[in-house]
Amino acid sequence: MFSTLESNYKSDNASSNDLESSAWNQFFLKYDCCAVHEVNGTTNDFDNTPWCTTSGSCQDTSSQIPRTCCKDVTLNNYTSAPSNCHASVNRGTYKQNCMDPLKKLSVNNIEEYQLSLLSFSLLFPIILQVIEITIVIVLMFPRCYGSVNEN
Structure with missing residues (x-):
């Protein structure tokens, strides 16, 4: 610099x-x-x-x-x-x-980035569970979703 x-x-x-x-x-x-x-x-x-x-x-x-x-x-x-x-x-x-403001900017950006990663890492397992539950429901109750042949 x-x-x-x-x-x-x-x-x-x-x-x-x-x-x-x-x-x-x-x-x-x-x-x-x-x-x-x-x-x-x-x-x-x-x-x-x-x-x-x-x-x-x-x-x-x-x-x-x-x-x-x-x-x-x-x-x-x-x-x-x-x-x-x-x-x-x-x-x-x-x-x-200018080094002090730059250090503060980089720390803030790193902290925001880390928070984003943390939020994603906490939400990801929940999202996977919701997807898994949705698949199980669709497979167990096919009539609710119009996939059964009607005679």
């Missing part, structure tokens, strides 16, 4: 034509997180991204983290994120890393 961010992140514009950067920014906004590892200041996961090394506001030194990483920003207002967040990277102004 980190290598993908480091190799492909080129813009902090959430609606840029660069689909990978846009996807990262949308992810940061949707899951209220920033980067893969915890941001601890101006040295962070974005330092070696194309956004910081070849192009973008990080490379221009006007940002140290994406504006989409700032607390309380949305898709509608991230472009006006406070500079003390993205330029100065002051503690308490930016979001937590």
Whole structure:
């Protein structure tokens, strides 16, 4: 995950034509997180991204983290994120890393999946019994189901 961010992140514009950067920014906004590892200041996961090394506001030194990483920003207002967040990277102004929300999502999905399996495993024997009882009834009482020859 980190290598993908480091190799492909080129813009902090959430609606840029660069689909990978846009996807990262949308992810940061949707899951209220920033980067893969915890941001601890101006040295962070974005330092070696194309956004910081070849192009973008990080490379221009006007940002140290994406504006989409700032607390309380949305898709509608991230472009006006406070500079003390993205330029100065002051503690308490930016979001937590994205690993914690991902872990929670995977745990929730696993738990939901396990619950589905558990429900099915509990219901399956009951379903088999109902099928078995239905077959026995049909075989024992064929007249009720129109399979007897009438003379």
